[in-house]
Amino acid sequence: MWCLPIYDSSQACTCVCEFCCNCQGVSVVPEDFVAEQLKSVLSDMQVDVVKTGMLPSIGIVKVLSQGLREFPVRALVVDPVMVSTSGDVLAGPSILAGFREQLLPIADIVTPNLKEASALLGGQQLETVADMRSAAKLLHDMGPQNVLVKGGDLPDSLDAVDIFFDGKDFHELRSLRIKTCNTHGTGCSLASCIAAELAKGSSMLPAVKVAKHYIETALDYSKDIAIGNGPQGPFDHLLRLKSYVQNSCRQVGFNPSDLFLYAVTDSRMNKKWGHSITDAVKAAIDGGATIIQLREKDAETQDFLEAAKACLKICHSHGVPLLINDRIDVALACDADGVHVGQSDMPARVARTLLGPDKVIGVSCKTPEQAHQAWIDGADYIGCGGVYPTNTKENNLTVGLDGLKTVCVASKLPVVAIGGIGASNASSVMEIGVPNLKGVAVVSALFDRECILTETRKLHAILTESMSMQRT
Numbered sequence: 001m002w003c004l005p006i007y008d009s010s011q012a013c014t015c016v017c018e019f020c021c022n023c024q025g026v027s028v029v030p031e032d033f034v035a036e037q038l039k040s041v042l043s044d045m046q047v048d049v050v051k052t053g054m055l056p057s058i059g060i061v062k063v064l065s066q067g068l069r070e071f072p073v074r075a076l077v078v079d080p081v082m083v084s085t086s087g088d089v090l091a092g093p094s095i096l097a098g099f100r101e102q103l104l105p106i107a108d109i110v111t112p113n114l115k116e117a118s119a120l121l122g123g124q125q126l127e128t129v130a131d132m133r134s135a136a137k138l139l140h141d142m143g144p145q146n147v148l149v150k151g152g153d154l155p156d157s158l159d160a161v162d163i164f165f166d167g168k169d170f171h172e173l174r175s176l177r178i179k180t181c182n183t184h185g186t187g188c189s190l191a192s193c194i195a196a197e198l199a200k201g202s203s204m205l206p207a208v209k210v211a212k213h214y215i216e217t218a219l220d221y222s223k224d225i226a227i228g229n230g231p232q233g234p235f236d237h238l239l240r241l242k243s244y245v246q247n248s249c250r251q252v253g254f255n256p257s258d259l260f261l262y263a264v265t266d267s268r269m270n271k272k273w274g275h276s277i278t279d280a281v282k283a284a285i286d287g288g289a290t291i292i293q294l295r296e297k298d299a300e301t302q303d304f305l306e307a308a309k310a311c312l313k314i315c316h317s318h319g320v321p322l323l324i325n326d327r328i329d330v331a332l333a334c335d336a337d338g339v340h341v342g343q344s345d346m347p348a349r350v351a352r353t354l355l356g357p358d359k360v361i362g363v364s365c366k367t368p369e370q371a372h373q374a375w376i377d378g379a380d381y382i383g384c385g386g387v388y389p390t391n392t393k394e395n396n397l398t399v400g401l402d403g404l405k406t407v408c409v410a411s412k413l414p415v416v417a418i419g420g421i422g423a424s425n426a427s428s429v430m431e432i433g434v435p436n437l438k439g440v441a442v443v444s445a446l447f448d449r450e451c452i453l454t455e456t457r458k459l460h461a462i463l464t465e466s467m468s469m470q471r472t
């Protein structure tokens with residue numbers, strides 16, 4: 001299966017970006033030469049989906065319209081690159097006519113930005129979402145099956161709103177407007193992603209939604225990169241690949257089976273039962289805890305750091321990793337094995353930058369989207385809950401076993417379940433039967449008890465039994 005981006009190299013491209021896949025090193029070649037090459041590609045390979053980009057010339061327009069009839073091309077995505085996001089007019093009247101008369105009538109989707117839509121419609125002003133809707137309808141009348149008018153340049157809009165029209169229904173697709181100068185190539189990448197999704201067998205609206213989500217994530221991921229000399233930089237298309245490479249390189253340091261019995265401390269409970277933090281941690285480890293998290297909500301920084309150093313000694317002498325809840329500074333200061341962060345804490349991506357590739361990072365996630373982001377950000381595992389109601393964390397949303405399962409299925413990272421879990425229900429949690437659910441994280445069922453050692457042993461035995469039942 002092939003997804004072929006078509007670029008007209010008869011136009012010199014001045015882009016110097018590192019990520020742009022098409023333009024660097026392209027020499028100026030005659031239009032008919034490009035057309036011949038295109039013909040041979042279309043006939044020699046089984047091209048499924050074609051996406052136009054970078055100023056298709058009249059030669060290419062002709063070959064394409066022919067090619068779609070002569071060769072078994074399944075879909076044509078037309079990105080009418082005519083006016084850049086920086087406002088430069090890139091196409092003359094003959095190209096405009098080529099788009100209108102030859103490409104749009106055979107396109108499965110056309111994806112103009114506001115300026116391109118305006119140019120295709122003879123200079124019509126487009127300033128509001130209502131204008132975008134009527135532009136989508138008028139463009140649809142020119143022949144394409146679907147139209148996506150991209151509102152990235154819409155004045156006074158907090159969201160990035162695009163209008164999708166399939167000839168029957170309008171869909172207003174909104175995503176976060178990412179504040180960045182690194183927007184070079186977004187339109188081209190969006191259309192390429194739509195083409196790739198179509199080639200994979202998706203239908204049009206889901207393909208557009210996936211592409212829009214990809215662009216939003218990639219823009220956010222690359223918003224701070226500094227590259228090139230111009231005022232507008234490129235964005236980084238390869239984030240998934242990089243996350244994958246980063247993660248696969250790092251997984252060596254983190255063993256997901258450490259999540260089996262995850263003991264999370266609580267200073268108030270230790271105080272209530274007269275346990276010191278070090279005694280509590282030692283008892284949990286002796287009882288079978290496989291990883292410890294220090295979650296000291298009321299501790300002063302200095303006390304937290306001293307406690308962390310003392311607990312780290314105990315943990316390391318037993319080969320058990322120690323993570324710090326929320327406080328990256330404390331984790332760095334004591335050289336802990338990692339951190340656990342929530343959705344409103346330091347973003348995992350920033351934590352990864354601060355901690356480096358070798359430390360463990362866990363992220364609290366209640367939805368598949370959060371789990372996906374945690375993976376992109378370079379986390380090692382996610383904590384998903386509250387599985388059951390809990391008194392340990394105020395106003396905590398309960399996701400239930402169904403919510404846990406949904407997140408596990410979507411997550412590319414190992415998962416530990418948390419919230420209201422103890423001896424009475426740990427088996428039900430582990431028995432949801434999802435391979436990346438690696439264990440349970442527990443606070444009160446271990447630490448709001450007189451004998452931490454006994455309770456941890458009991459829970460360890462229950463988990464072990466439940467795992468062996470699943471294997472048989």
Ligand SMILES: Cc1ncc(COP(=O)(O)OP(=O)(O)O)c(N)n1
Pocket residue numbers: 262264293295325326340341342343345362363364382383384393416418441
């Ligand atoms: C393993 C694990 N999962 C989830 C949490 C919750 O973390 P967070 O959302 O940051 O909430 P607080 O713990 O800060 O109240 C966790 N700590 N550990």
Ligand SMILES: Cc1nc(C(=O)O)sc1CCOP(=O)(O)O
Pocket residue numbers: 364383384385386387389390391392393396397418419420421441442443444445
């Ligand atoms: C710290 C924490 N995070 C949760 C989440 O849902 O993310 S639930 C929770 C408290 C878990 O305590 P217990 O085991 O006593 O119910």
